[in-house]
Amino acid sequence: MNGYVNKQILQLLLLGSSLLLVVPAWAAPDGEALYNQNCASCHGYDGHGGVGIPLALPAFLETVPDAYLSKTIRYGREGRVMPPFKYLSDAQIGAIVKHVRGFSKAKAPTLTLGSVQGDQKNGARLYAKYCAACHGAEGEGGKGTGVTFSRPRDLPVIAPALNNKGFLAAASDKMIKKTLMEGRKGTPMQSFLKQGLSETDINDIVSHVRDFERHTRKLASLNNDDVSPVLVQESSHDLKTTVENVKAAAIAANYRIIRVQELDKGLVKEGKESKKEIVIYFCNFGLLNSVLALDPRVGIFLPCRVTVVESEGKVKVMSINPRHMSALYNNAELDKACDEMTAIYESILEEATL
Helix, strand or coil: CHHHHHHHHHHHHCCCCCCCCCCCCCCCCCHHHHHHHHCHHHHCCCCCCCCCCCCCCHHHHCCCCHHHHHHHHHHCCCCCCCCCCCCCCHHHHHHHHHHHHCCCCCCCCCCCCCCCCCCHHHHHHHHHHHCHHHHCCCCCCCCCCCCCCCCCCCCCCCCCCCCCHHHHHHCCHHHHHHHHHHCCCCCCCCCCCCCCCCHHHHHHHHHHHHHHHHHCCCCCCCCCCCCCCEEEEEECCCHHHHHHHHHHHHHHCCCEEEEEEECCCCCCCCCCCCCCEEEEEEECHHHHHHHHHHCHHHHHHCCEEEEEEEECCEEEEEEECHHHHHHHHCCHHHHHHHHHHHHHHHHHHHHHHC
């Protein structure tokens, strides 16, 4: 049988000079390309950080095992800036982790699994005294992304949320303990041993942090499936009047009009713009700064704008729905701000169309 099979293969190979059988090899995932596509916009192409933490920080890579990086990519941080990357395969995540390791000469620590035993009640007391100021009384983490707008940020990282499903799934007890004992050079995290705590005290704090799993914080829903991406109102006025009404409503809501222009301006030859599709740009700079402080990525859909369109004898006023957009950013604090923005948009649209 084997001789027959080999003969058939030989015949195929010799079938003709124009026939070439090629057996493709499965290419390994390109970690650098995957990182650039999925991670660099937040963590920087060189890993020095931005909206996200600086992954190239040697003290970070010295204290986190590969499993922590892999699970962080897989699960993300619910309600924080870091989203889960559910669509990446294990091999792709492994390639990204390998690329991240290349940012530093620091070797991955070899931390065995297993729980750390301690007195959770004493740990809660010590946590309130030594940890809550940075990580939050309930482990909710530091506020914002750590990015400032007028100067480089003072600290490379914002205290992570410890009471978070993603963190608790990724971080082993021994990794948390190692961080507490050694601190993390270049960040606000200092060695607790140098602050006078004993190893027993640190075990107690680890036990308290792990106890967060029994009552992880409930976050506002980040699902936007039932939230319309666009807000639309039909106007009872003509296009020109409706545009003026939008401007007046925005000003009444404490916004400043930036400009009014045709929707297709710059997209078609000058003078050929549609006069029946008008965009009104407006901004409240105080609100803009506060929202950008929560997550600079919202600059994608700011400043605020409303579009007025006349079609088939009807005038409609529309805008994006900030709450729908917010769900894409995995930032619970941003959800609240965008809920407020959506209410303002709805009010402006309603007032302009009555």
